[in-house]
Amino acid sequence: MTCGHCAGVVTSALQGLPGVTDVLVDLTPGGVSTVTVTSTAPVSAEDVDAAVRQAGYRLA
Numbered sequence: 001m002t003c004g005h006c007a008g009v010v011t012s013a014l015q016g017l018p019g020v021t022d023v024l025v026d027l028t029p030g031g032v033s034t035v036t037v038t039s040t041a042p043v044s045a046e047d048v049d050a051a052v053r054q055a056g057y058r059l060a
Contacts, residue, residue, distance in 0.1 A: 007027050007033070010052060011023045013055035017039070017047055021039055021040055023036070
């Protein structure tokens, strides 16, 4: 992710997952950004990966 718009797209995608209550993106333009997902139930790595890929990005 390189900008706030990118972070917003990923945030929206992850917020669409069942149980997700909060998404925090620590944006590092030109580097590896960190995303923290808070949920009421476990969210599978596969679901997170699919949501991020659908948004046009990939996990590092």
